[in-house]
Amino acid sequence: MPALEDAPRAPGRPRSVRVDEAIVSATLDLLAEGTTVDVLSIEAIASRAGVGKATIYRRWPGKEALLHDALATLKLPGPELAGESVRDDLIALLSQVGPTGHDPRFPKILPCILPHLSRSPEHYQAYQDIIEPRRNRVRQVLRRGVANGELRADLDIELTMAVLIGPILMQRVVRWHPDLDADKMPEQVVDLLMAGIAPH
Structure with missing residues (x-):
């Protein structure tokens, strides 16, 4: 070359x-x-x-x-959010969790680097630096939902983020369940959880 x-x-x-x-x-x-x-x-x-x-x-x-x-560079900048519906904004954000096709190398790289994060504090912090801006967007949508009454006032924001993102990340990275379609899961997961996080 x-x-x-x-x-x-x-x-x-x-x-x-x-x-x-x-x-x-x-x-x-x-x-x-x-x-x-x-x-x-x-x-x-x-x-x-x-x-x-x-x-x-x-x-x-x-x-x-x-x-x-x-x-x-593997992370997309994130979708534009309409800001009109917590449900719609969460689905848009969750649709880009994990390897989503932005770069065809991403699905091959992510499973290889995840185990290394547990052995290297430096790489773990680097990973956190990369994902925190995306995580913060989810956090902001949830807080907006609490403020405008779409979500429960006592909502645990951090735990809710983990419950929303975890299943989709697991499916896209390791195909945890072969019968689940990862592309459909953002909408399915949000709708499943909205019943629990919406006001009683």
């Missing part, structure tokens, strides 16, 4: 986005092909991306930081 190094640039000129993308894509490709997080190396990433190791180190201080940024 021909080298994809940075072209000479004047002082202050922004770094090459094309090179950044090649490095991130190489990282995700290697993970999707089965390279474990432990085995993944800057050398292998550089070789796949067609750059030198120094090019990567000018952008990221090490593998951990690069891995964090690469995994962050």
Whole structure:
């Protein structure tokens, strides 16, 4: 593969986005092909991306930081919410939980990195940093529902989020139940739980 190094640039000129993308894509490709997080190396990433190791180190201080940024690209920015119905907004948000087809590598990568999170506090925190903005959107919808009376005033927001997201994540990551359709589950789970979280 021909080298994809940075072209000479004047002082202050922004770094090459094309090179950044090649490095991130190489990282995700290697993970999707089965390279474990432990085995993944800057050398292998550089070789796949067609750059030198120094090019990567000018952008990221090490593998951990690069891995964090690469995994962050797998998450969609999130759907636009109408803000008119808690039910509809929750369904829209839950439809993007887990590997949802934004990047075909995601379904292959996520099951491989989840076990590693329990062994690495740094990667666990990186994972939390990635998912917290999405989790916060669910939190905001639930709080709005409590405030406007769509949901119970005594609702446990954090537990409700776990109950909403957990089944869909399990189905999409490990296909926990072969007879359940993960694409239908956001609506099914929300409707099942609304009876319990709506005002009595």
